[in-house]
Amino acid sequence: MSQSDAILVIGPSWVGDMVMAQPLLMLLQARQPQRPVDVVAPPWSLPLLQRMPQVRRAIPLAVAHGQLALAQRWQLGHSLRQHYQQAILLPNSLKSAIVPFAAQIPQRTGFLGEWRFGLLNDVRILHKARLPRTVDRFVALGVEPHEPLPATPLPHLRSLPEQAVATLRHWLPAGLQRPILALCPGAEFGPAKRWPLSHFAELARLAHHNGWQVILLGSGKEEALGQQINALAGGVGCNLIGRTALEQAIDLLSLAGCVVSNDSGLMHVAAALDRPVVALFGSSDPQHTPPLGRQTRMISLGVPCSPCFRRRCPLPNLPCLSAITPRYVLEQVEKAWPAP
Secondary structure, three states, rough: OOOOHHHEOOOOOOOHHHHEEEEEEEHHHHOOOOOOOEEOOOOHHHHHHHOOOOOOEEEEOOOOOOOOHHHHHHHHHHOOOOOOOOOOOOOOOOHHHHHHHHHOOOEEEEOOOOOOOOOOEEEEOOOOOOOHHHHHHHOOOOOOOOOOOOHHHHHOOOHHHHHHHHHHHHHOOOOOOOOOEEEEOOOOOOOHHHHHHHHHHHHHHHHHHOOOEEEOOOOOOHHHHHHHHHHHHOOOOOOOOOOOOOHHHHHHHHOOOEEEEEEOHHHHHHHHHOEEEEEOOOOOOOOOOOOOOOOOOEEOOOOOOOOOOOOOOOOOOOOOHHOOHHHHHHHHHHHHHHOO
């Protein structure tokens, strides 16, 4: 095998999409185990890729989301010449095609999109109705165009038990006195995907009363959400939103008895860690980006205006999510994981 037999995957820019890319990597490894797979991805994603044994090397591309950075992308591509036989592009953007083109990779596979026809030479046409799930669209790029879509494997992130326990002890020095209920109230796309903060607070109170150790997890952009929930809940939980790195959040999710999350990146991480997940869907479509795991429950009211895929709800009370009651969510939690 020469080095040029390797495959370069251009990864997505969101946590959930990166998790949903793993089944493609699993398929490539199963079909062509002699061909190593490297992934170009944002630096923040390295903790995720390090938990995917299918990835030989993660190649960071430190470019802000939406930024062209033509010179930087071209320079990276030039440095990768003679290293790969095929590139598979998961984003549909023009920007994502620059690195493989600059690297002169012989086969450049991706869906037609955003004026990049000349940068690809293995162009696929995306039939959204045939492939409603994002994960299946990714997997389809790993097979021949005429080939039926194979069974899509579930993503599976490696747990690191010793590291996870050390992380737990760092944030909860008293140790694991109760089973953990992890609440993930953020959703970077916009507030139309977020269950009301007052509902998360009420769920935290109810769960604490029922014997759960409640923790709040999320990114620094969601820090204000955690503060509001913690105040409304009377401080019954441990608010770690904005305080943990992604690596630590993954550790804590791996120890959770159950995870309640909006349709967000951490929802996909928890499902890929094989944790029980109760996922709340409002403006987004559970048929498009479901949590991919063996222990997942999805709550979607199916109101007439949902899914609308809006960032903000134009209606006054967010009907697709506000009518999901905390008590009902707790019932689903305790069906997934018996009450402590």
